[in-house]
Amino acid sequence: MATTPHVDNKRYQGLIVSIALFLSLIGALLAFTFYTSNLLERNTALIDQTNQVANSAQAVIKDLFDLDSSYGEDTKSPHIQRVLSRLEQNTALITSSMTAIEQGGTITDAEGNTYDLPNIDSKAQANVAAANEQWQALEPKIQTYLKDADNVMVPSADALTQAVEQAKTSSLFINDSLDNLTKDVFNSAERQATTIRLIQVLGVAAIFTYFLIFVFFFVRRLRETDAEAFAARRETQEIMQTVNTxxxxxxxxxxxxxxxxxxxxxxxxxxxxxxxxxxxxxxxxxxxxxxxxxxxxxxxxxxxxxxxxxxxxxxxxxxxxxxxxxxxxxxxxxxxxxxxxxxxxxxxxxxxxxxxxxVSDAVYLEQRLEKERSQNDMQIEMLTTILNVNPKIINEFITNTQMHIEKMNNILKNPGSSQYELEGKLKAIYREMHSLKGEASALKLHSFTKIASDAEDKLHALQNQGQLSGNDFLPLAVHLDDLLSLSNTIATLGERINRSAPAPAPAAMQAATAPTPLAADNDIVKNSVSKTVVTESQAANHSIGSIDMNGGQDIDLDGDAEDDRLSFYKDFAKDIATRQGKQVQLKSNTLTQADIPAHLAKPIKEISIQLLRNAVVHGIETPSTRHSAGKAAVGTIDLEVKDNGSDFTLMVQDDGQGINYDGIRTKLSKEGRFSAEEANQLSQGDLLKQLFSSGFSTKEHADEDGGRGVGLDIIKAQVKDYDGKLNVNSELGQMTRFVITLPKA
The missing domain is CATH 3.30.450.20 (PAS domain)
Structure with a gap:
């Protein structure tokens, strides 16, 4: 409901007083009119009453003469009874009326209507007194006659004769007095009516004059108020038309x-x-x-x-x-x-x-400045990584990143319309994106990690979506574009630092534009990346390249590469542990001694990253939990690589909580993959297969380090691609060991 504006009563005080006075004048005139009307009504009643008394007196005299002339007639005859009854009624009426007229009392007519008679003046009082005096002389004689008039046993001739004689004398005086009274009352009423008319005319004239004055005064005030309101409204309109807000x-x-x-x-x-x-x-x-x-x-x-x-x-x-x-x-x-x-x-x-x-311009400026700030922060982050990480590892990351992007782009371009094919594409892209994120996270390249995590969120949503279509994959092209742009940026920064030497991986550095969705035909996403394809041999060359950091003198970095790789894994495990609120120590006696072939360097690195992340996130407990279990607060992870002649063995072991197979059963049942009864029937081998399936994780909530069920799926895919073997051994509450065997050939 709209708020009623507050009214300033002082502003309208004069108007209110004037209207109240005007209404008071009208009310006074109406009250006077009502009073005078009542007075005239009472005078009229008095005139009617005096006429009635006069008529009644004539009727009494007539009835007395009639009874006198009819004397001797049977008193029980209808005629005599009717006359006697009328005589009695008129006698009583004259008596009561004379009293009411004299004292100004209340009378009731023959129809039962009641009237108040006014008080009469002295002259009228004299006429009433004269009439009443004659009536008092006649009325007792009439009452004496009426007392025994209808009794045949009592003679009433003398009483009747006396009443008739007195009536002859009194009737003239009574009529004259009543006539004079009527004239006096009529004259008084006429004078009152004249006075009332004069007062009413004067009152109406005064009211009309006051009304004219009132209208004139307040019309002038209203014009002044309208002029003020118009001026204020015009000023308001001018302000409203001028302001820019x-x-x-x-x-x-x-x-x-x-x-x-x-x-x-x-x-x-x-x-x-x-x-x-x-x-x-x-x-x-x-x-x-x-x-x-x-x-x-x-x-x-x-x-x-x-x-x-x-x-x-x-x-x-x-x-x-x-x-x-x-x-x-x-x-x-x-x-x-x-x-x-x-x-x-x-x-x-x-x-x-x-x-x-x-504020669009200001917001767009803020957004542009924020974007520039983010880009500056990103470049500082990348410069920090370039200056603190072995150039060979940086080159490997750039090469691997572009290979991951190329692979995801090719997956997107591959036709596929059935749900099976689309689900396969989704899992393959998920693996590549997760691997890329792992390497970026290990290098503390949070810009890469953020983009990859956002892409994983979309991929995870697609996994839970159910029905897939080719168009669902189109938004991924934006993330691939951003990742490729960042890859080119870090490569460019490396080139700027090394001005005097060519970039170590020309093919990778000259990657062109990002993947762009071309069309969606029959739910098939066709994206392409217009850039130079990085071959496997080129990737190998990139991984062992060098960057001139000393004014053009080439320095062989291979001697320090293994030590840097161990430091890289240690920092990676420590960073994850810090984010997870844990403490870990990475040990390795063989990593710095192993001579890993170029074609196995990438899978071993990816598998190592995933296993280390898995050990920290899922294996190692928090310090308080480890303390409660009687363990040291700092968890231990062993990373070993052995050359067995025909193959390489990668072993990652942690002294954490081990694999909780009952927890896997509960999670499988909770997610609806199996019923509770079916989950209880699964063997440990079956449960391990589910643990390595895409999209399944025992972690309740996903974060940057895990919980989406992709890490172990990547390991399984890598082992399968290189015809390797995977062995898992675990003791609940004690340890978990993963052994990966990859053939050299």
Whole structure:
């Protein structure tokens, strides 16, 4: 409900007093008219009563003469009875009427109507007294006759004769007195009526004159007020047309006021706003969540118990994007900043003043600066990695990254429309992305890790989606583009550091544009990367290349490569442990001694990264848990590589909690892969197969280091690709050991 504006009673005090006086005059005139009407009515009743008394007196005399002439007639005859009854009634009526006229009492006519008689003046009193005196002489004689008039046993001739004789004398005096009384009352009533008419005319004239004065005075005041209001409205309109921001008022129902700045229409992008509901203006242009929050926010602004500064910090329309729904290409999505301020009427919150500004340019500038800052941070991060990591490892990462991207791009280009084929593509891309993320995380390249993690989130969502289509893979091209761009950036930074020597991997450094979706035909995603393909031999060359760091003198780095690789794995394990709230120590007696062939360097590195991550995330316990189990707070991980002549063996062992097969059964049942009964029937070998399946993880919540069920799937795929063998041994609460055997040939 709209808030009723506060009215200043002092401003209208003169109007209120004038109207009250005008109504008082009319009321007084009406009261006087009512009083005089009542007085005239009483005078009329008095005249009627005197006439009635006179008529009754004539009837009494007539009845006495009639009885006298009919004397001797049977008293029980209808005629005599009727006359006697009438005589008795008229006698009683004259007696009561004379008393009422004289004293101004109340009388009741023959029909039962009651009237109040007015008090008469002295002259009228004299006439009433004279008439009453004659009546008092006649009335006793009539009563004496009526007492025995119908009794045949008692003679009444003398009483009747006396009454008739007295009537002859009194009737003339009574009639004259009553006639004089009637004339006096009539004259008095006429004088009163004349006075009443005069007073009414004067009253009406006074009221009409007052009304004219009232109209003239207040019409002038109204014109002055209208002129002031017009001037204020014109000033308001000039202000509203001049300001460059959007200004308007909101009531409790979120209705926009009738007055708003002209700039508001351009800022909001709507032609009609006055009187419109604010939520209807925003609906479809901001999210439903923001719209609901806005309604609740404004409700709190109208809550006097909530401080305005406190609720202002919760403003959901601070630099909010307003989408264009008008269909006009000239109107783009824009960022608007809404500021809300309370408008008070005395101590009551009357309205909410809204100030709207188009801050699109400022937001875009902030975004550009943020992007540039992020790029600077990324370059500093990459420079730090380049300067602190063996160049050979950097070259391997660049080469491997581009190979992963190339492989994912080729997977995307491969046709596939059946669910089986699409699921296979999804798993293959997931493996490549996870491997890439592992290497980036090991080098502390968080920009790579962030992009790869975002891509993994989308891939994980696709895994849980169920039905797949080729179009579902299109968004991945953006992530591949970003990853390739970062790869080119780190390669370029390496070249800038080494100005005097050519880049170690020309083919990799000159990779062109990122994968771009070309078309989607029959749910087949066809993406391509227009860049030089990195062959296996080139990858090998890149992995053993060198970077000139000393003014053009080539330095052979192979002698330090193995020590750097061990340091690389130790730092990697330590970083993961820090993020997971754990403590680990990596040991290796054979890594620095092993001479790993070039074609096995990549799979051994990828498998080592995945196994180390798996050992830290899933194997090693937190210090408090290890302490409760009687173990040292620092967990131990052994990483060994052995050359067995015909093959290489990679062993990763941790002294953690081991594989909890019952926990695997519970998770399989919880995820609906098996029923509880089926899960209980699975052997340890079957459970290990599920542990190595894509998308399954015993970790409850996914993070940067694990929980998506891809790491062991990558290991299984790598071992399969190189015709290797995989052996797992575990003791619950004691240790877990993975042994990977890869043939040299």
């Amino acid at each position: 959007g200004l308007f008022l909101l009531d409790k129902d979120l209705n926009i006021g009738q007055q708003h700045s002209r700039a508001l229409n351009d800022i909001i992008g709507a032609d009609r706003l006055a009187g419109e509901n604010f939520t209807n203006v925003l609906r479809g242009r901001i999210s439903d969540k923001d719209l609901k929050t806005t309604q609740q926010f404004i409700e709190q602004l109208y809550n006097p118990r909530v401080k305005e500064k406190l609720v202002d910090s919760l403003n959901p329309l601070h630099k909010v994007m307003l989408h264009n729904t008008a269909g006009s290409k000239a109107l783009n999505n824009r960022f608007l900043d809404f500021k809300f301020s309370r408008v008070y009427d005395n101590k009551d919150i009357a309205r909410i003043l809204v100030n709207v500004n188009d």
